[in-house]
Amino acid sequence: MTGLSSSKNLGKLDWLAALKRLAIAGEPVILVTVTSVKGSTPREAGTKMVVTAEDFHGTIGGGHLEYRCLEIARDILQKKPDGRARQRESFPLGPALGQCCGGHAEVLFEAVLAEDVEGLAPDAHSLLITPLTCGDGAMYLRALLDGEDIKGLPRTAMEAGREVFIERIGGWRPQVFLFGAGHVGQAVVRALEPLPFEVRWIDSRAEVFPGERPAHVRVEVTDDPDLQVKSAEANALYLVMTHSHQLDLEICERVLRRGDFAYLGLIGSETKRARFVRRLRIKGVTREAVDRMTCPIGIPGISGKHPAEIAASVSAQLLVACERVSAAQRRSREEEPGATDKSLLRGS
Template sequence: MSSEPRLNSHSPAGEKYNWSTACQLLQQRGAAFCIATIVAEAGSLPRGAGAKMVIAEFEQFDTLGGGQLEYEVVKQARAGLQQRHRSASMSCVAIERFALAADLGQCCGGAAQVMFEYINTHTPKLAIFGAGHVTHALVKIIKELPCNLIVVDNRQDWLASIAQQGVYTEYHPQPADAVNNLAETSHIVVMSHDHSVDYQVVLQALERQCFPFIGLIGSASKKQRFEQRLQAQLSQPQLLSQLTCPVGNSDVPGKLPMQVAVSIAAQLIHLFATAPHGVQPAATALASEQWHGVNALRNALKSR
């Protein structure tokens, strides 16, 4: 995850969004993001109370006025996203105070109370590489589950029919390049139309050493060939133990696309259920306390 803020309010496609339309965009993707809101102000600030911006892992939208305040807010929001990906017990709301002169060296001299609201941080994440027949069947199941789903391929026409199902897709001439943009908690299923693409995706995913699941579709002979090459090319041969091949639940028989999709979905549902997703009661209670404390924090800030 990058700690450097993006200095624009655009999507990767170049479209400009304000904070509210950005929320719609990121919700459609199922992506994790943070809404940063100035809830109280004192003295001079670039923007006043009520100003909002949205921060995702690799993008940011709208503005709190720029400068060091915005830089620190973006940096803290991204750190918070990363922390909440790893721990389901953390609150989805946090409030921090920033003194522009004393803490940030800005000449405005004011102070701000900023509320950080974290969205979709505990939703299971799934990246499917390959938009073939099995993926078309699989997304019909997965899109009905609480899941942040993305499908990556180097064929625009195959991705277009996936996107028509309301699934977020990404075109990459070299699909393995997309691996580095995935959250560390992503589950990965690799089943493209090209064994060389599959291999590069698997190699890149194993080298990152962070994903909870890397599954590869394939026969026994494909598994053997891949294992031999990976043993020779991985920086640490023991990383090969993180690969599951063939992917899917062996208790589900059949080779038709939907039968294979059901097998993979069964395995993923089990993995999602055993992962530490979901906001815990303690975190929900803490978030409620913080929400109710906003007015008190605002009054305390104004009195200084």
């Protein structure tokens, strides 16, 4: 089998970009989607992988399940390289498949043509509907209906007399405001590249930014970060690591006074933290607010000072902060049955 070493990690909507690029270029392509799971499985329902004859993009968890799905997808391509095809397979993840998860996964294999995807332009309130039976047409978007329950998505259901797979195509894509483009800032940007974040990278020195930047990063050259903090969405994440301690202090004060952040991390030592706490308290920032500032940054147990080590540790800390936000949003929805949390439906 070819292509096993060339998998590309895909973000929440990057699979659609890859699919469009390949299909519109005339490359025969299979979209592999995990449509349901039970018990312990490598990835959740809705996970996708884009497969061509020689390559693949994304992952559904690796191991024998992914290997077998690649074989099936390429077998479909070989038999029907120019036509439509849709096939469902069920996989018990036990000894027969060489995986010890013990769960169960159902997977959809779908041949996708350019006409199926070139018009797909999801917005913040889009649901992706994929028919599960060959002959029932291509995937399509529809708007989220008022009051529609999104707690059970993704899921299979009946719609317009057809069995379909329904999933949110957008979802919350956390904003990271990264202040500082030095060595650690650059390492953080590289570490966040495969992760589902939208990064605003801010520094007053245009010359310190690298020439090439990942697609998920927007650079802002400014001497005044106040507008950046004001423009942030609720539950944004802030990393402060500028070339100036005074500027670090001003940014932290603005974020703490705003209050609706998911994470505020300040690079530095325990000594720097103590100095900042004292100065922020003098400025009138409450003790409760100051206690929410993380300094030093990074998860406990990683003491390395190399930029790449700091970046890896901080990336993990940002993911933990996002999990806390998602858990709180899930609890909020469960307390109000049937209510749609619009904050979860921002486009990626």
